[in-house]
Amino acid sequence: MSVQNTPQNGGNKKINTAKQSSLNSWMWMMLMANVVFVLVLMTLGIMALKVGNALPNGVDILYVVGRDPSFENIDDDGKVWTNDTQVDIFSANHVNGEGVTTVVSQDGTKVIAPGTVSTYRFGAYNNGNMAIMYQTDVDFTFRLAGEEQEQYEFPLSVRLRTEQGKYLIGGENRWIPVDEAVATNHVSVLGAGCYEEFILELLWAFEGGNDELDTMYGNMAVEGGVELTFGINTYAEEHIDPSAKGGTPINPEANNDKQEYGGEARWFWLILLMVNTGILIFYLSFLITRRMQKNNENK
Amino acid sequence: MKKNKFLKLASGLLMLVLITCCAVSGTFAKYVTTGEANDTARVAKWGIEMSVTGDENSFSTTYGTTVASVNTDKVVAPGTDGTLFTFSINGTAEVDYALAISFNVVKEVKLVAGTYLDYTTANSSTDTFDLANDYYPIKYTVTKPDASEQTFNTLGELKTYLEDLSKATVDANTESGIQGTYTIAWSWAFTPNEQADTFLGHEGTQTISYEFSISATQID
Numbered sequence: 001m002s003v004q005n006t007p008q009n010g011g012n013k014k015i016n017t018a019k020q021s022s023l024n025s026w027m028w029m030m031l032m033a034n035v036v037f038v039l040v041l042m043t044l045g046i047m048a049l050k051v052g053n054a055l056p057n058g059v060d061i062l063y064v065v066g067r068d069p070s071f072e073n074i075d076d077d078g079k080v081w082t083n084d085t086q087v088d089i090f091s092a093n094h095v096n097g098e099g100v101t102t103v104v105s106q107d108g109t110k111v112i113a114p115g116t117v118s119t120y121r122f123g124a125y126n127n128g129n130m131a132i133m134y135q136t137d138v139d140f141t142f143r144l145a146g147e148e149q150e151q152y153e154f155p156l157s158v159r160l161r162t163e164q165g166k167y168l169i170g171g172e173n174r175w176i177p178v179d180e181a182v183a184t185n186h187v188s189v190l191g192a193g194c195y196e197e198f199i200l201e202l203l204w205a206f207e208g209g210n211d212e213l214d215t216m217y218g219n220m221a222v223e224g225g226v227e228l229t230f231g232i233n234t235y236a237e238e239h240i241d242p243s244a245k246g247g248t249p250i251n252p253e254a255n256n257d258k259q260e261y262g263g264e265a266r267w268f269w270l271i272l273l274m275v276n277t278g279i280l281i282f283y284l285s286f287l288i289t290r291r292m293q294k295n296n297e298n299k
Numbered sequence: 300m301k302k303n304k305f306l307k308l309a310s311g312l313l314m315l316v317l318i319t320c321c322a323v324s325g326t327f328a329k330y331v332t333t334g335e336a337n338d339t340a341r342v343a344k345w346g347i348e349m350s351v352t353g354d355e356n357s358f359s360t361t362y363g364t365t366v367a368s369v370n371t372d373k374v375v376a377p378g379t380d381g382t383l384f385t386f387s388i389n390g391t392a393e394v395d396y397a398l399a400i401s402f403n404v405v406k407e408v409k410l411v412a413g414t415y416l417d418y419t420t421a422n423s424s425t426d427t428f429d430l431a432n433d434y435y436p437i438k439y440t441v442t443k444p445d446a447s448e449q450t451f452n453t454l455g456e457l458k459t460y461l462e463d464l465s466k467a468t469v470d471a472n473t474e475s476g477i478q479g480t481y482t483i484a485w486s487w488a489f490t491p492n493e494q495a496d497t498f499l500g501h502e503g504t505q506t507i508s509y510e511f512s513i514s515a516t517q518i519d
Contacts, residue, residue, distance in 0.1 A: 073334040081334035090340035102395040102518055103343050104471040113343035113394050115519040122336070139337075206519040218345025218392070231337035238331075 031283040038276045045269055070128035071190070071236040076121040081234070089120040089200065089230055112156070112228075114214045115206035123197040124234060124247075126190040131244035134236035135187045136160075136168065136198075140178040141231075145224030154178065154217070154228065155208045163197040175203055178230065189239060194247030202230060343393040347515040354384035354511060357485070375408065375437065375507060377496045380486035383439065386513055387480040391472055395518040398466040398475050402458040405508035409453075410434040410495050418497045428494040436496060437487050437507065444479025454509060457483065461511070468518060475515075 073081035077088060090110035094103035094117075105111045112118065126132050138160070142152045157175030161167045170176045190196060208214065220226050358373035358381060368374045388398070411433045417426040439451045441460065451457040461483075469475045487496075499505060 071332050073336065075336070081336045083333070083335050085334070085336045087336045087338050089336075089338035096519055100395075102471065104393055106344065106393055106472055110338065110340040111343040111393060112340050114517060116343075118340075120338075206517075215345060217342045218394075221342040221344045222346035222390075226342035227339060228341075229337055229339040231335065233336075234334040236332050236334075 027283065027287060031280070031287065034276055034280045034283060038273065038280055041269065041273045041276065045273070071124070071126050071132050071134065073234055074123050074125060081122075087120065087122075089202065090118045112202070112204050113218070114155075114204050114208065116204050118202040120200040120202075121197065122200070122232070123195050124188075124190060124236075125195045125250065126192060126236075126247065127250065129192045130242035131189060131191050131239035131246065132236045133187065133189050133239045133244075134234055136232065136234050138169070138178075138181055139231045139233065140181070141229040143225075143227045143229075144220065146227070152179070153213065155204055155210065155213060156228070157203045157205070158230075159201045159203075161199055163199065168198075175205075178202070189244050189246030190236075191245045191247055191249075192242070193250050194245075195250050196247040200232065345392050345394070345517075346390040347392055347396065348389045349387065349513050349515060351384055351386045351511065351513060353382050357381060357383045357509075358507070375485075375487055376500065377436070377487050378489040380484065383483040383485050383509070384511060385480060385482045386511070388475060388513065388515070389478055391474055392469075392515075392517070393471050395471050396469050396515050397518055398464075398469055398477070399512075399514050399516070400461050400465045401510070401512045402454075402461045403510040404454040404458055405510060406506045407435070407454045408437055408499065408505045408507050410436075410499060415495070415498045417494050418501045419494050428498075430495060434492060434495045436491070436499065437485050440484045440486070442482040442484070444477075444481065454507075469515075 075081075075087055079085065079087055081087075088110075090112060092105035092108050092110050093101050094111075094113070094115075096102045096115065103111060103113045103116055124134060124136075138158065140156075142149045142154055144152075156178045157170070158178050158181045159167065159170035159175055160181075161170075165172075169181050188196065204214075217226050358375060360368040360371060360373055362376070362379040362381075366374065366376045366379055410430055412430045414427050414429050416423055417428045420426040435453045439454070439457045441449045441451070441457070443449070449460070451460060464477050466475055466477075
């Protein structure tokens with residue numbers, strides 16, 4: 001029994017072909033629309049970022065603000081930290097609690113002695129429009145007659161705290177030996193346009209309990225010299241959440257709501273982009289698969 | 300053919316999207332910065348050097364061929380002399396410090412004013428002599444760093460002189476004012492008071508002893 005090419009059969013075949021052709025057209029149209037939409041999102045994002053970077057701080061376009069990172073450490077003398085910045089943690093003279101100068105450098109170089117407390121104030125300033133996360137650590141080097149010592153017992157202790165009294169190293173009644181403090185790291189968050197100030201203190205206790213050791217170092221200072229270097233290091237990076245909070249506003253009167261890198265619009269844009277890219281990939285995969293199937297049928 | 304063109308076009312567009320993603324990805328790159336600050340200091344110099352010598356040999360068991368102890372006890376007698384001790388202080392410090400000198404008179408040879416048996420006569424059991432004032436037979440002479448000398452009649456006077464050399468505060472990078480070496484000598488003259496000397500020698504019970512210390516301590 002043969003199937004004759006009746007007008008009814010030919011009609012069904014033509015209808016199926018038409019339906020398939022219409023579906024393919026819709027698919028291609030959706031694909032094109034999706035591609036265009038993704039490209040538009042990309043373009044808008046780039047434009048917003050480029051324009052936003054050129055905008056004065058606080059100005060925004062549709063709540064999308066340009067990325068403007070800025071973090072720096074500045075001490076009380078106004079010195080900005082860069083790489084290997086020489087600052088004034090120590091001094092050439094020391095005054096005791098009664099205001100009497102009891103330690104005086106002979107040649108003007110910085111000195112420490114039993115009973116001296118060296119205090120250094122510095123701040124971490126986030127002048128940018130995004131939150132940053134930063135880490136602080138300290139390091140200490142000890143030299144005898146110019147030779148760096150790997151193992152030593154030196155009676156110097158350290159404390160590090162914020163201006164608000166939060167101790168990062170040591171405590172109100174607790175000093176940490178410098179060789180133990182080097183392993184301590186502090187991680188903190190600074191919101192956009194915020195700052196945090198720190199106070200570093202280095203103490204050589206007058207009644208440290210080991211006069212012999214103190215006197216030995218004092219005499220060694222005459223012979224070959226006893227020298228030490230103390231360092232503070234900060235490492236800052238963009239916070240995963242640009243609107244994260246932390247620190248004290250540099251300018252409390254400023255509208256910090258606008259000082260966000262993108263804010264909520266940024267996340268919305270990002271989600272749209274990801275979704276549409278996913279759809280685009282789905283379309284392409286579907287079409288490619290159908291194409292391959294058709295080729296196989298033709299063969 | 301038409302669909303092949305569409306496929307190629309879509310593929311091209313996808314590549315364009317991927318390239319654009321790379322360009323935009325720079326906006327998500329992490330901003331990082333580092334700051335390093337350090338300072339160097341040296342330990343302030345101390346360098347105060349002090350020494351006391353000869354105090355273990357202030358006295359002796361023999362003095363030439365004319366005086367000799369009958370045992371191992373050290374002795375003093377008219378006509379003998381020696382060096383009590385020598386002390387020195389040198390150096391300047393980069394810190395304020397206090398200089399403390401202490402001289403403690405433990406025992407001193409003396410005869411207080413009064414009446415004593417006179418052992419210089421044949422009737423020593425009844426003859427007496429009078430001392431109007433306290434008698435200190437041993438004299439002390441301090442030779443200062445500048446070679447000048449000063450003599451003291453008693454250990455008490457010597458104590459006052461030495462302890463007055465102390466300084467409550469020596470400022471950083473200044474000399475103490477008593478830099479150098481001091482020598483304290485003693486002597487018992489042979490002839491000043493034979494009756495008192497003979498009485499002391501007849502008794503043979505008095506002793507001379509002292510304690511001396513010098514220290515430098517940083518001031519907080």
